[in-house]
Amino acid sequence: MITLTDVTLTYQDGDARITALDRVSLVAREGLVTGIVGPSGSGKSSLLAVAAALIRPDSGSLRIDEVDVTALRPREATALRRDRIGIVFQQSNLIPSLTAREQLVVMAELGGRSRARRGAVRARADELLDAVGLAGFADRRPSQLSGGQRQRVAIARALVHDPSALLVDEPTSALDQERGGEIMRLVALLTRERATATLLVTHDLVHAETLDDIVTVVDGRIVSEGDGSPRPSAVDSLRPARTS
Numbered sequence: 001m002i003t004l005t006d007v008t009l010t011y012q013d014g015d016a017r018i019t020a021l022d023r024v025s026l027v028a029r030e031g032l033v034t035g036i037v038g039p040s041g042s043g044k045s046s047l048l049a050v051a052a053a054l055i056r057p058d059s060g061s062l063r064i065d066e067v068d069v070t071a072l073r074p075r076e077a078t079a080l081r082r083d084r085i086g087i088v089f090q091q092s093n094l095i096p097s098l099t100a101r102e103q104l105v106v107m108a109e110l111g112g113r114s115r116a117r118r119g120a121v122r123a124r125a126d127e128l129l130d131a132v133g134l135a136g137f138a139d140r141r142p143s144q145l146s147g148g149q150r151q152r153v154a155i156a157r158a159l160v161h162d163p164s165a166l167l168v169d170e171p172t173s174a175l176d177q178e179r180g181g182e183i184m185r186l187v188a189l190l191t192r193e194r195a196t197a198t199l200l201v202t203h204d205l206v207h208a209e210t211l212d213d214i215v216t217v218v219d220g221r222i223v224s225e226g227d228g229s230p231r232p233s234a235v236d237s238l239r240p241a242r243t244s
């Protein structure tokens with residue numbers, strides 16, 4: 001579960017300060033995708049960055065499950081980010097020289113796993129690539145994959161440490177509508193299967209049926225939120241996705 005309580009975030013802008021988030025509170029529950037929508041510049045990415053423990057807010061708190069992240073020392077926050085938080089960026093941010101499998105193995109080894117466990121790490125990478133519809137693509141480099149496939153690798157990579165929080169920033173922005181829909185359904189399916197609390201920023205609602213809950217941000221404030229319970233259409237629309 002991700003819990004933001006009364007979060008305010010400002011940025012220095014010359015002599016002035018911009019308030020990007022203004023006393024924002026929200027709860028994202030495990031097994032559900034909470035969509036964050038709102039106009040450009042409203043604070044969506046800032047909200048995601050705070051929830052990912054990438055930016056510390058000026059005030060208010062972030063909890064991941066039972067842990068108050070805002071009370072942690074920087075090193076503890078880094079460890080928590082690695083172990084409990086998976087992040088998927090707008091662009092897939094893959095390393096060009098690595099194969100799909102290696103992208104996941106490198107992420108797994110950031111956790112300091114020993115060589116003795118290499119076989120297990122590789123098996124885990126292949127299991128995740130299979131889960132995102134990329135069985136058979138493990139040896140391809142990013143340049144040998146389509147945009148949708150690259151985004152699938154990025155999603156698999158975010159799941160390597162079996163996170164409880166999954167944060168996804170505009171995953172469809174580089175894709176056509178059909179591929180974008182496949183990625184959104186995949187995120188929804190994995191959210192349920194792996195019981196992640198998923199926060200997903202999107203600028204449009206074309207694929208709204210894959211969201212369980214929708215939070216609207218305007219001028220750094222939440223102006224509307226759902227009731228936190230799954231919408232029937234979101235549950236019904238899930239099917240195992242294949243490669244795109």
Ligand SMILES: Nc1ncnc2c1ncn2[C@@H]1O[C@H](COP(=O)(O)OP(=O)(O)OP(=O)(O)O)[C@@H](O)[C@H]1O
Nearest residue numbers: 011012013018020039040041042043044045046047
């Ligand atoms: N590093 C920064 N320094 C100063 N101001 C910033 C910084 N990052 C964001 N802002 C400002 O904070 C506000 C919120 O920005 P944010 O990127 O969170 O919005 P957004 O809703 O994600 O926008 P978009 O949909 O265009 O990506 C905006 O006014 C933006 O200009």
